[in-house]
Amino acid sequence: MQFVKDRFNYLFNSTKGLILVAIAMIGLVTAAWGMLSGPMAEMGVRDWVVRVFGMDLIQAEREGRIVILYHAIAMAVIAIETYMLTGLLKMKPFFKTSINLLITVGYMLTLVFGMGFAYFGHNWAFHGLYITGLSLIFFAGILLCVALYPWDKAYHVADQEHAHLPGGVDLERVAFFAASVTTVLSALFGAMPGSYFGNGFEVFLAENVIRYPEKTTMEYSVIGHLHIMLALIAIMLTLIIGRWLNFKGLWQKVAMPLMILGTIVLNLGVWGVVTPLEPIAHMVIYVGATPSMLAALFLLIWSWNKLIKDGTVHLTKPNFLQKLKALVQDPLKFGPTWQMLFMNFTTSGIGIFMAVKLDEIFRVWPAREERIELTGHWHALSAIIATIILMYYGDMLGLKGKIRQLYGWSIIIFSDIALAGVTVFEMKRLFISEAEQQPLVNGLMYAMDFGLGMLLLLLAIVMVWRLVDLFKPKGRWTEEAAQELSEEVTK
Amino acid sequence: MKRLILNLSLLAVLLASCAPVDLNAPMPIFETGIDSNAWAQIPAGEFYFGQHNEIQTTDAYEIMVTDVTAVQYADFLNAALADGYVKMDGEKIVGFYPGDEFRGVKHEEKIEAGAWLFIPLNDPSQRIKFDGSTFTVQSSYENHPMTMVSWFGAWGYCKYYESRLPTEMEWEKAARGLSTGSGSTRPFPWGEEIQLNNSNFYSSRAPFEDMKSFGSRTSPVGFYNGQKYGDYQTLDSASPYGLYDMAGNVWQWTGNVYEGMHYRFMRGGSKDVYDMDLRVWVRNNATPTYVSPGVGFRCVK
Numbered sequence: 001m002q003f004v005k006d007r008f009n010y011l012f013n014s015t016k017g018l019i020l021v022a023i024a025m026i027g028l029v030t031a032a033w034g035m036l037s038g039p040m041a042e043m044g045v046r047d048w049v050v051r052v053f054g055m056d057l058i059q060a061e062r063e064g065r066i067v068i069l070y071h072a073i074a075m076a077v078i079a080i081e082t083y084m085l086t087g088l089l090k091m092k093p094f095f096k097t098s099i100n101l102l103i104t105v106g107y108m109l110t111l112v113f114g115m116g117f118a119y120f121g122h123n124w125a126f127h128g129l130y131i132t133g134l135s136l137i138f139f140a141g142i143l144l145c146v147a148l149y150p151w152d153k154a155y156h157v158a159d160q161e162h163a164h165l166p167g168g169v170d171l172e173r174v175a176f177f178a179a180s181v182t183t184v185l186s187a188l189f190g191a192m193p194g195s196y197f198g199n200g201f202e203v204f205l206a207e208n209v210i211r212y213p214e215k216t217t218m219e220y221s222v223i224g225h226l227h228i229m230l231a232l233i234a235i236m237l238t239l240i241i242g243r244w245l246n247f248k249g250l251w252q253k254v255a256m257p258l259m260i261l262g263t264i265v266l267n268l269g270v271w272g273v274v275t276p277l278e279p280i281a282h283m284v285i286y287v288g289a290t291p292s293m294l295a296a297l298f299l300l301i302w303s304w305n306k307l308i309k310d311g312t313v314h315l316t317k318p319n320f321l322q323k324l325k326a327l328v329q330d331p332l333k334f335g336p337t338w339q340m341l342f343m344n345f346t347t348s349g350i351g352i353f354m355a356v357k358l359d360e361i362f363r364v365w366p367a368r369e370e371r372i373e374l375t376g377h378w379h380a381l382s383a384i385i386a387t388i389i390l391m392y393y394g395d396m397l398g399l400k401g402k403i404r405q406l407y408g409w410s411i412i413i414f415s416d417i418a419l420a421g422v423t424v425f426e427m428k429r430l431f432i433s434e435a436e437q438q439p440l441v442n443g444l445m446y447a448m449d450f451g452l453g454m455l456l457l458l459l460a461i462v463m464v465w466r467l468v469d470l471f472k473p474k475g476r477w478t479e480e481a482a483q484e485l486s487e488e489v490t491k
Numbered sequence: 492m493k494r495l496i497l498n499l500s501l502l503a504v505l506l507a508s509c510a511p512v513d514l515n516a517p518m519p520i521f522e523t524g525i526d527s528n529a530w531a532q533i534p535a536g537e538f539y540f541g542q543h544n545e546i547q548t549t550d551a552y553e554i555m556v557t558d559v560t561a562v563q564y565a566d567f568l569n570a571a572l573a574d575g576y577v578k579m580d581g582e583k584i585v586g587f588y589p590g591d592e593f594r595g596v597k598h599e600e601k602i603e604a605g606a607w608l609f610i611p612l613n614d615p616s617q618r619i620k621f622d623g624s625t626f627t628v629q630s631s632y633e634n635h636p637m638t639m640v641s642w643f644g645a646w647g648y649c650k651y652y653e654s655r656l657p658t659e660m661e662w663e664k665a666a667r668g669l670s671t672g673s674g675s676t677r678p679f680p681w682g683e684e685i686q687l688n689n690s691n692f693y694s695s696r697a698p699f700e701d702m703k704s705f706g707s708r709t710s711p712v713g714f715y716n717g718q719k720y721g722d723y724q725t726l727d728s729a730s731p732y733g734l735y736d737m738a739g740n741v742w743q744w745t746g747n748v749y750e751g752m753h754y755r756f757m758r759g760g761s762k763d764v765y766d767m768d769l770r771v772w773v774r775n776n777a778t779p780t781y782v783s784p785g786v787g788f789r790c791v792k
Contacts, residue, residue, distance in 0.1 A: 037765075041765065041766075042693075042694040059678035059679075059683065059684075059767075059770055060542050060543075060544075060676070060678055060770075062767060063542070202542070202543045208774075211598075211752075211754060211776060212752075213596045213597065213598070213599065213750075213751040213752055214751070358598075362598070363598060363600055363753075363778060364777075364778050364781065365777070366757075366775055366776065366777035366781060366783070367754070367774075367775050367776045367777065368764065368768070368775050433614075433616070434616075434763065434783055434784055434785060435512065435514055435615065435616040435705075435784050436511070436512045436514070437512075437706070438512060438702065438703075438704065438705055438706030438707075439510045439512060439704065441706070442702070442703065
């Protein structure tokens with residue numbers, strides 16, 4: 001009994017254990033449900049999975065199933081970010097315990113019973129538990145906002161290297177607070193149409209209605225919700241990475257106000273799509289996105305500069321190659337910001353390019369091509385977020401030496417191969433006709449499947465290792481049970 | 492050595508990705524026995540429309556049992572060119588369209604009265620050939636659906652024969668059947684589920700496709716009628732009214748012109764999409780000048 005109690009205590013009462021469980025849950029869902037589409041469906045694997053697991057896939061309910069699947073995975077990601085937050089930032093123990101408890105029960109209910117409801121017959125008790133899970137996560141979010149309240153003097157800072165107001169209010173904490181409050185409000189922004197559509201109205205995927213000139217308020221709300229939630233997950237992760245790397249100095253002092261401003265304006269723009277301000281909402285969104293992305297750029301500049309300085313401290317006048325070597329010598333510290341940069345190639349850059357080429361692309365391409373681009377770009381962003389989390393997790397694991405190199409570079413290279421493949425796939429109509437595309441499509445599919453497959457394999461290896469470790473009386477888990485993220489912030 | 496193998500493998504994938512596609516690769520010839528000149532009677536009455544089974548109704552009408560074939564379209568072009576209904580404009584065939592009302596809605600483009608593209612002649616995927624006097628069909632594509640035809644080209648064909656493109660509702664009713672009786676909410680014209688030999692869709696292993704080289708290609712109209720072609724056994728996949736290819740093979744232009752949109756809608760899915768897009772309520776749309784080897788049409792009257 002003590003054996004189980006100790007492991008349970010580690011997995012559900014320590015930050016690293018909680019993160020491990022959530023990553024494992026996401027990995028399981030991704031591996032199992034990844035077999036229902038794309039090449040796996042082509043090869044007949046989908047039919048086998050459906051038969052073996054007794055899934056009940058009614059054709060008319062596909063869109064509803066996918067909405068629940070996205071929520072199930074997203075809630076686990078939000079839980080991981082929350083664990084990171086409660087592990088990194090100062091807060092009262094009561095809040096830390098309550099938030100972690102609520103969000104753990106919440107995402108587990110959401111994931112297990114949401115997927116049960118969506119894919120294994122419609123047990124309405126499961127649906128109720130799914131909603132209960134989402135509600136608990138919402139309450140955890142409210143508690144997090146209270147816990148992060150930056151004007152509490154206990155959280156004021158005096159460090160001159162750290163962005164703060166003259167009175168000592170920590171601007172980084174304000175940025176976390178702004179992201180948390182707007183996340184909770186934007187969750188409501190989605191919950192309202194969610195309740196509406198979940199109560200027997202017509203569920204839809206945003207990418208399928210994007211071209212209709214007139215959309216209902218509820219449709220706008222759904223479209224706004226999914227965009228802002230992903231953006232907020234990315235903003236929160238950028239702040240988390242900054243805290244882990246101990247972002248400070250001039251770049252941080254400029255970045256934090258920009259991030260706060262960007263977060264608030266971005267949200268106002270997105271919420272504006274359901275108001276009479278809709279015609280200018282997109283402009284407001286661009287205005288908000290720009291400072292947020294600038295803040296991320298400043299983090300990148302600062303962290304690369306630091307990596308180079310730290311890695312060449314023993315050299316009097318390092319040359320370019322020595323600086324480059326120093327920059328990339330730790331893939332887990334270099335990787336997160338590199339992925340943020342790469343995102344501009346796979347996501348933001350494409351979005352801007354498409355907007356510029358509106359007359360040649362969206363007004364000419366068939367809707368299905370546009371759908372490929374739309375779903376592709378946010379899948380790419382989600383994947384980038386996942387890889388950044390995995391890199392931070394690699395550091396939490398205490399990976400060192402060759403294993404650290406192998407783990408970090410595998411994530412960067414495999415994911416970037418896959419994401420580059422996705423990007424070219426999205427844009428292929430610009431340079432190849434439908435009739436002539438098959439060899440290119442095959443090559444891109446190999447790249448995507450290879451990259452994602454290897455990434456999942458790597459994750460599986462790590463998960464099996466951690467599982468085996470749990471059976472050891474003095475495994476790594478015993479050390480992790482007592483460790484906290486705030487103690488491991490980069491010096 | 493390992494690095495060399497890896498690099499060579501990557502190079503092989505890259506070269507294979509850039510390999511040219513033989514758009515005129517031999518096409519197996521099958522006679523389906525389905526009459527492409529036949530029309531089916533669709534009675535007036537209610538039917539389930541859309542993914543969420545909204546009850547709708549239409550008057551009675553007739554609809555073509557198959558998509559318009561390449562040979563039917565070539566015959567049309569020969570007749571229409573002779574009487575001035577269409578004309579050559581460089582490497583394309585154009586015809587008159589009276590235009591749509593422009594409302595200036597966001598992203599809407601003007602469709603003014605004038606000569607609009609029916610079909611391009613210089614596209615390598617075009618199966619209609621013109622020798623300066625006569626339109627003919629590339630050998631072995633005669634009974635395949637007419638593709639590489641714009642919405643204007645489809646609209647013009649139907650109008651020429653005193654018919655029209657089906658509205659989205661008419662199209663869906665013809666695919667799905669009346670709301671009475673069992674299976675009236677069916678997602679596919681033949682029933683609840685789809686198998687590989689129900690229809691020509693992406694990677695369905697139809698005898699016309701080769702996913703390693705040219706990819707998917709059209710199948711003759713009415714191919715999926717339960718016949719066995721060589722070793723390939725099809726399932727009878729007609730709609731309740733006996734229509735063929737209402738799911739897969741080619742998207743079909745429909746006739747609605749919606750307020751504030753220049754886009755025209757297509758139904759049915761095609762050889763280029765996964766099975767989920769073959770569900771009867773799935774919509775696709777494109778600008779009316781869009782042409783594709785995966786888009787065709789049929790008419791109603």
